[in-house]
Amino acid sequence: MKIIIAVILFSGLGLVWIQKTDVIPTSVSQNKTLSNKPEFFVMEWREGMVLENKPTPFFIEVETMGNQNVDILVTAHDRPVLYTADICTPVCADGECRLMYITIYWNLLGAYAGYDKVEGQTLTKHDHVEFLKQDYEKLHHLLIDDNSILKRKKIDELVLKPKESELDGVDAIAGATIAEVKESVVDGALYSCYVAWNIAHGPIKAELQEYTTSNFDNKLKGYMLMSSEVDYQMYALNSLSESEYFDYKDRIVQIFKSGIPLVRTYIVQNLPKLFWESESLQRPFWESFAEVDINNRSLLLNHIQEAPIEVLLLLASNLELMTKNQLKLYLSAIENIAMTNPDINAQLLRFAESGKHTYAYIVAEFLEEME
């Protein structure tokens, strides 16, 4: 197997990634277990869980320090849960270097999951001042941000005041860009933050995802779909065949109700057509209308012409949740039954005459035109 390894080189203030191939790890991972939730962790942790380290073919090579192995953490039933690496790396600033020790965790898709301090080692800032509790928290928050400004800037661009013309990466301001860096990194520890972020979000991320993908089976698919982790849900949904949408329909409805807007959107946009042709399959999604965000209500309403009469009635009791354009869509769908269906008509009247709804006038005008 071809292994791609990222190496961090320190040269002055610069930090360079180099890809190497077919490098043999210089250290061997030791059998370890993880029985406590990492101190800084973004994922759910099941109490009592004990994870065992198993080696992977991946490692991160750190200049002058050799290779740092990446292990996979598995349950007693051999189910993969996390990837981890004990990192020891030099952090150099102004010609002075010191070592930083940190244990990083990645989820199965290579996203940063958390970190632990290494026993007996503390993280330090400029002039060897030790990290305070809030500094560790801040580092964690920085590492969570996969779209950090550190991603698109070289270290010297963050330290030296750049020329204005170089700061045109964003429709923002020179001053704000610097402020953004200050806001997100630990004060006095820019270099440590930069190094840690680039390890956590370096090429290893894609390699780990690829490793998981190559071992992706139905068991893992089910696990990810059942998970509350957003990127697991998205990854699993993306891998579903049309028939699996039916197999997992209850879970999909559940995610639609409780998930973040982005995942809901994916669901409603990618549901197989058959869902919209079946009253019973589409109904649970409509029943979530009041609970989901505005964007997803709009996406549901794109299917209003396929909705059964019960759904039209259900929506009639939710008129106050609709935006102006959503209301217009709804009204166009009930045009033919607005005056003949007494329940819907009553709801329209109730809404139009309530006197407190922003868009009551739209329904009032609609009823006026119907008469």
Next chain:
Amino acid sequence: MKYLVLILCFFGINFMISQDLLLEAESFDEKGGWVVDPQFIEQMGSSYLLAHGMGVPVENAQTQVNFKKNGEYKVWVRTKNWVPGEWEAPGKFQIKVNGLVLENTLGLRSGWGWEYAGAVQITNKKNTLELVDLTGFNGRCDAIYFTTSDIEPPSSVKKLATWRKTVVMEPLAPKITKKYDLVVVGGGIAGCAAAIAAAEQGLQVALIHDRPVLGGNASSEIRVHTLGIYGNFERILKKLDTEHYPNGSPEAHKDQIKRDNNVKSYENVSLFLNWRAYDAKAVENKISYVDARQTASAESIRFEAPLFVDSTGDGWIGFWAGAEFSYGRESVDQYGEEWKEHGELWSPKQPDNAVMGSSVLWRSYEAEEVAEFPEVPWAMPVARDYAKVKGEWQWEFSRNDLNQIDDAEEIRDHMLRAIYGSFGNAKKLPENANRKLEWVSYLVGKRESRRLVGDYIFTLNDAKSGRTFPDGVVEETREVDVHYQTVLEDEKNPDFISEALFYKTPKYYIPYRSLYSKNISNLFMAGRNFSTSHVGLGGPRVMRTTGQMGAAVGFAASLCKKYDVNPRDIYTGYLDEYMNLIEEQKYTPIPDSKK
């Protein structure tokens, strides 16, 4: 004196004769602190006056009105409550006739329509009419209608348009026609650059712009700084661009003066400031004319030319003429624009109508004394607990039920609620006791709307690969950055804050073929409405790049005139000459004094 219209109307079977008079608010002699807002004419039917006082009632607008007949008139006002709900309407105002306030407070109804202000006894020919703002929070008045009849004027936009034409006896077509070599509609950076480039090559150019100042998003009214490189057009673009000051900075005024003076210095550019195009007519896929109206006086002109540039941003000229256009996000597979790391946020599996949002910039300052700010309950459902004292580019709003063109007023108003609410929250903190709003834009700074389709559609892949084109006339090094609303990731986030995803690219090029319409034979486009995919727009939407597009079409227009051909013919038959002309622009000509 104000123009106004007196008509005789016949109502019903009784043949009752009434005296009627319609006064457009935007045509008031003195606007006082009210501002003319022409942004939403296509949706609500007219320019209107807006009391944009940032919480402090603005000075009265005033005008003289001549009545032909004395008598009792009923006064109707076209307005709306811009945030209806269980609170006092934010934009309340009154009407004063000859110093007397009419009985009803206005700005209370939901949706644009007529509100009854009261009756007034007219005893003199000359009368004074005033708009009295009560809140400083964006009350709006479109028109005032005096009638001796008991019938309420129509509210629905469709009926209103017909009614208005009847009432003011508006001619079907403009009485005045003007002819040019090139008509450029939209005076943003792209439109200005197009006008200058064409004018330098000797063309007679009309530049139509619906604001009093040039520059669009870069103007002192919106204040976004220009980004991107100059490409071949440094000389022209330096006449128009901005310094790299913070977005929203008053430094924008300095660049405004530079820009306006530079454009005005071209004798063969006829500048129509405060004119807004409202129609374009194409016969056999060729535009014959564009009609435009003065935003305050409603005077209209027909602009004829063999060539037109659509730099309206919203692609209006193309839209009216029947040009192909796109809106929203293509599916990830349509052009293969995937960025795995950011998945659906970057480019979705299924196409949708999501676009990058619009910004409304604002800022505040430390006053020397404690400054009060009123309670704004009507803003809180939007702002929630967000507390800030200024707004940068991240203050951006887009939602899939709102179209950036059709729903622009709602988008602007949502941002105003976000701003006033967030500032109100910040004011509750002791450290902001002296904070005062300095400036809040009332113009929507759009990033994305209609994209007209050209012979070539620029995509992310052209940027990623740095693909070169034989007709590559625009060049850029800026990353492709696409914005999304952070509320998509977490419902706890405010819905008016965005995040940018940056895709680093090598230097890339935009071909000339993306700058003229595929199906309207004499239409160029420059600016954000050029021919591109949604993701493709992420990079070159900034204003030095769009300025390059403008300059490129301006030069192309000069060759179209020289050979009496259409934009496409430049690519098929005159490309060498065109590219040489573009290349020459790199070099500053030797000044006459040095020759």
